[in-house]
Amino acid sequence: MNCRAVVVLGMLLGACGSPPAQPDVPALLTNASPATRAEIEGIVSTALNGAPVTIADDALSVDSLLIIERATSRSIDRPPELGRDLGRPERFQLVIDGSKCFLVHERTGLRWMLAEAQCRAE
Numbered sequence: 304m305n306c307r308a309v310v311v312l313g314m315l316l317g318a319c320g321s322p323p324a325q326p327d328v329p330a331l332l333t334n335a336s337p338a339t340r341a342e343i344e345g346i347v348s349t350a351l352n353g354a355p356v357t358i359a360d361d362a363l364s365v366d367s368l369l370i371i372e373r374a375t376s377r378s379i380d381r382p383p384e385l386g387r388d389l390g391r392p393e394r395f396q397l398v399i400d401g402s403k404c405f406l407v408h409e410r411t412g413l414r415w416m417l418a419e420a421q422c423r424a425e
Contacts, residue, residue: 340360
């Protein structure tokens with residue numbers, strides 16, 4: 304057996320022995336509170352380049368998805384173009400890994416661990 308075959312065989316055996324990557328498990332908040340909501344709003348605002356964000360009191364308590372739509376100007380002085388915003392909403396998902404909760408920004412794949420939140424699998 305030549306050296307190349309030994310190296311390839313070793314790589315194949317090593318790949319079989321490694322555990323498969325665990326997919327994210329959708330989760331729900333179990334401790335929705337003002338502190339948890341403030342932490343999530345801060346993370347979402349950071350993900351959206353500092354845009355102000357307000358989420359509902361029960362956000363991520365009944366669904367693992369958080370959908371953020373752009374606020375439209377409702378001023379007669381500055382009407383939105385074409386009467387509506389054609390941008391896509393931003394989507395975030397709450398997931399659990401062991402006992403830690405993470406908020407994942409769907410478009411970028413960025414993840415933030417939540418320090419205040421406790422969650423359970425959806």
